[in-house]
Amino acid sequence: MEAVAASSDAEAVTTGARVLLVAPPAAGGLANHVISLMRDLHGDGYRVGVACEPGGRIAEATAELELPAFGIICTAAGGPLPTAIRAARLIQCVRRFRPQIVHTHSLAASAIGSLACTVVRSPSLLVTVHNYPPGAAGMAADSAGHRWALGLAVQRASRIITVSEALQRDLLLAHPEATGKCLTIHNGIDTRKKPTRSREDVCELLGLAGAGPLVGMLARLAPQKGVEDFIRAASIVAKSWPTASFVLAGDGPLTPSALQLRQDLHLEGRLHLPGHVEWARDLVAALDVLVVASVSEGSSVAAMEAMSLAKPVVATAVGGVPEVVADGQTGVLVAPGRPEMLATGIEEVLGEPARAREMGEEGRRRAVGQFDITDMLARTQAVYADVIREEVEAGKK
Numbered sequence: 307m308e309a310v311a312a313s314s315d316a317e318a319v320t321t322g323a324r325v326l327l328v329a330p331p332a333a334g335g336l337a338n339h340v341i342s343l344m345r346d347l348h349g350d351g352y353r354v355g356v357a358c359e360p361g362g363r364i365a366e367a368t369a370e371l372e373l374p375a376f377g378i379i380c381t382a383a384g385g386p387l388p389t390a391i392r393a394a395r396l397i398q399c400v401r402r403f404r405p406q407i408v409h410t411h412s413l414a415a416s417a418i419g420s421l422a423c424t425v426v427r428s429p430s431l432l433v434t435v436h437n438y439p440p441g442a443a444g445m446a447a448d449s450a451g452h453r454w455a456l457g458l459a460v461q462r463a464s465r466i467i468t469v470s471e472a473l474q475r476d477l478l479l480a481h482p483e484a485t486g487k488c489l490t491i492h493n494g495i496d497t498r499k500k501p502t503r504s505r506e507d508v509c510e511l512l513g514l515a516g517a518g519p520l521v522g523m524l525a526r527l528a529p530q531k532g533v534e535d536f537i538r539a540a541s542i543v544a545k546s547w548p549t550a551s552f553v554l555a556g557d558g559p560l561t562p563s564a565l566q567l568r569q570d571l572h573l574e575g576r577l578h579l580p581g582h583v584e585w586a587r588d589l590v591a592a593l594d595v596l597v598v599a600s601v602s603e604g605s606s607v608a609a610m611e612a613m614s615l616a617k618p619v620v621a622t623a624v625g626g627v628p629e630v631v632a633d634g635q636t637g638v639l640v641a642p643g644r645p646e647m648l649a650t651g652i653e654e655v656l657g658e659p660a661r662a663r664e665m666g667e668e669g670r671r672r673a674v675g676q677f678d679i680t681d682m683l684a685r686t687q688a689v690y691a692d693v694i695r696e697e698v699e700a701g702k703k
Contacts, residue, residue, distance in 0.1 A: 470626020
């Protein structure tokens with residue numbers, strides 16, 4: 307095998323190692339995660355290939371780095387036959403690129419990667435689980451397809467990384483046979499990155515006067531993100547805070563219903579839906595409160611971003627969110643699916659500016675200490691080194 311060394315030092319073990327990253331169509335936190343990982347690996351001397359959606363954010367970053375790219379749309383759409391066809395394409399990619407590690411992101415990508423690595427036996431499979439299956443209670447997947455994908459990944463993977471302890475606990479409850487393979491590596495963000503736009507610039511982009519408080523949520527407009535709950539909470543807060551404005555940034559399948567609900571609740575002049583914004587960190591820096599209204603969430607990169615910018619967070623206590631937001635210290639946690647409780651949390655933060663500043667400052671310390679991207683990248687590379695070392699030792703027997 308390439309990139310082997312007797313030394314236990316991770317850098318020596320992995321120098322020149324080939325890694326194929328397999329990612330689904332993504333534009334938010336998952337895309338940022340994969341892009342950060344590919345850049346870090348490339349900079350550290352790995353030979354990186356990427357299988358992803360052609361033309362998407364991940365593909366664009368791959369082209370910028372001039373890395374080998376393989377156009378595969380890694381989704382579960384269409385059922386077993388399309389999944390098998392995508393797996394066949396990935397098998398061809400694996401045979402061409404000859405990676406030592408295939409690292410998949412998302413359940414669909416993991417199913418496709420598991421099938422490919424079962425046929426082409428030489429690569430080790432590393433799976434990162436970012437979220438719960440849609441509509442699932444924990445990792446007890448809500449469909450036969452989800453259960454099959456997760457079971458296949460558990461069976462074939464050398465390691466399974468979860469982005470929160472909650473995800474790992476629920477995964478092991480559903481698949482105790484994964485014990486010994488699982489570890490948690492929290493998502494990371496660049497806590498040193500400075501916003502490039504002022505609050506005034508952001509308000510101008512949104513068409514706001516910028517005089518009153520600004521409450522926002524950044525999320526894909528999908529059912530698990532609690533989009534309706536946020537809009538209903540905004541409607542409640544708007545009545546007691548007449549100068550407050552609200553922003554819901556992101557796109558997705560619930561965009562039409564979000565626009566309709568805004569109209570039904572007479573929030574056209576108060577709630578702004580700019581769609582996906584490339585200047586997300588600038589927007590977070592302009593907020594007075596960031597809201598996470600999810601009903602299911604593996605973790606929350608948006609909350610990490612807000613905390614790194616010293617912004618208090620009002621969030622639902624679901625999945626791995628309580629591992630990010632410390633209730634009463636860096637923000638307020640409430641029950642999911644309760645817009646009135648979400649509104650109360652927002653009003654609590656807006657009504658106590660001194661406490662909000664303390665929460666923001668504590669959030670900044672917590673983000674720098676626990677969620678900086680350098681830790682996530684270093685720990686992921688350490689997993690690569692362990693996997694490659696095991697393969698080397700196995701080859702000596």
